Amino acid sequence: MTAMASSAFVYVTYIRSNPETVWQALTTPEFQRRYWFGMHQECDFRKGSPWKLVFEDGRVADDGEVLESDPPKRLVLRWRNRMRPELTDEGDARCEMTLADEGGATKLTITHSIALEHSKLIEAVSGGWPKILSSLKSLIETGEPMDSIYSRAKA
Amino acid sequence: MSQFVYVTYIYATPQRVWDAITKPEFAHRYWMHTNVSDWTPGSRWEHRHGDGSGKVLIDGEVLESDPPSRLVMSWARPDRSKEPSRVTFDIADFSPGLVCLTVTHDRLEADPAMASSVAGGWPKVLSNLKSFLETGACENIWLTRNKEG
Numbered sequence: 001m002t003a004m005a006s007s008a009f010v011y012v013t014y015i016r017s018n019p020e021t022v023w024q025a026l027t028t029p030e031f032q033r034r035y036w037f038g039m040h041q042e043c044d045f046r047k048g049s050p051w052k053l054v055f056e057d058g059r060v061a062d063d064g065e066v067l068e069s070d071p072p073k074r075l076v077l078r079w080r081n082r083m084r085p086e087l088t089d090e091g092d093a094r095c096e097m098t099l100a101d102e103g104g105a106t107k108l109t110i111t112h113s114i115a116l117e118h119s120k121l122i123e124a125v126s127g128g129w130p131k132i133l134s135s136l137k138s139l140i141e142t143g144e145p146m147d148s149i150y151s152r153a154k155a
Numbered sequence: 156m157s158q159f160v161y162v163t164y165i166y167a168t169p170q171r172v173w174d175a176i177t178k179p180e181f182a183h184r185y186w187m188h189t190n191v192s193d194w195t196p197g198s199r200w201e202h203r204h205g206d207g208s209g210k211v212l213i214d215g216e217v218l219e220s221d222p223p224s225r226l227v228m229s230w231a232r233p234d235r236s237k238e239p240s241r242v243t244f245d246i247a248d249f250s251p252g253l254v255c256l257t258v259t260h261d262r263l264e265a266d267p268a269m270a271s272s273v274a275g276g277w278p279k280v281l282s283n284l285k286s287f288l289e290t291g292a293c294e295n296i297w298l299t300r301n302k303e304g
Contacts, residue, residue, distance in 0.1 A: 013163075014282035016290075105282075134164035134285070141290050144166075 007119035009112045009126040013133045017140045019099040022106045023072030025136060026097060035135035045069050051077050059083070064092065074098050079112070087121045090114060108133070158261040159274045163281050165254045167288040169246045172254050173223030175284055176244060179203075185287035186280055188212060194220050200228055215239055230260070230269075238265035240273075256281070 015022055025031040029040035036053075039061060043051040047069050053062040064078035077095045081087035093114040100107045110133065112125050138144055165172060175181045179189035183205040192200030194217055202213035215229035224246050231239035240262045249255040258277055263270040 011161075012278035014279060016286055130162040131164060137282070137285060138166060138289060141286055142166075 004115060005117040006113055006115050007117060007122040008114075009110075009122050009129065011110045011129050011133060013108050013137055014102065014105040015108055015137045015140050016105050019072040019101050019106045021140060022099055022108055022136075023075075025140060026075065027071075031139075035139045036132050045071070045075065051079075067094070072099055081121055081124075084120075084124075087124065090116055090119055090121050093119075093121055157264045157270070158259065159263070159270065159277060160260075161258045161277050161281055163256050163285055164249060165256055165285045165288055166252060167254050168252075169223040169248060169254055171288055172246045172256055172284075173226070175288060176226065177222075181287075185283040192217055194222070194226070196220050230273075232266075232269070237269065238262070240266060240269060256284075 025035070027041070027043070027045045029042075032040045033056075038056045039053055041051065041053050043049055043066065045051075045066060047066055049066045051064050051066055052060050054060055060082045062079055062081050062083075064080050066075070067078055068074060068076035075097045079093045079095045080091070081093075091114070093112060096109075096111040096113075098107075098109045098111075100109075110129055112122060112129065114122055167175075175185070177190060177192070177194050179191055182189045186205070188205045189203050190200060191203055192198050194200070196217055196219060198217045200215055200217055201211045204210040204212055211233050213230055214233055215231045217226070217228050218241070219225060219227035226244045226246075228242055229239040230242045240260060243257075243259040243261075245257040245259070247255045247257070258281060260273050260277065263273070
């Protein structure tokens, strides 16, 4: 019996909106800047296209490729950190986002995984996703993103 | 899975989050069910069905209570057919006006069915809690589906 060594972070949130709106928020730079710590993504979100997560000052935080794209239901990214050498050295991770209409809300599931035990990348994103997704949920439901998460993270 | 952890950030004060969890008049609006206790360590608590029947779905003991920042309780099947698990609510001031709520449900080794059930349930309850406190929205987003199911 040999399970493949891996690390994964799974997070589910229910957002009171339709999958089309949540998809747009996930894939549109103007939207992303408002809830993703001021960062945005450069990508056309078509299968095979390059993908980048970019800081306000233009530095690339992570990059990769669109492995699957089925708007507004499913997006899979190859994801490699470019900021911290010890995370870059871990190689490619996979980030899967699924959106399902659950009667009045969209069930958004993020599964971020890598074929490596005790991954530092997965540890890092485990702290980030709840902030990003809490801010996304607030932004869509109330029109207000969580600026105080952002300012504290920058400080 | 022996432990489930969920972190969410909510625009609210710790006291409002504490009240939403511990006061039946709030909990029934977003949780469907209510939590009833005097919330002092050693007291019994009950998770009661919100349909008015008062049916006890889960019960247990308040293990720690430090309002409004920390609540720990055992989480047991009323028939005690399995070893109880444990739920911890940590309610922290993250930045002005913003709470970081961490729910840790552990000691689930002896009850895989419960582990699976709570892993599906907590994201719904806590998403609803966040919406309820931030927008006042309280229609239950999964009640309809469960009724259909």
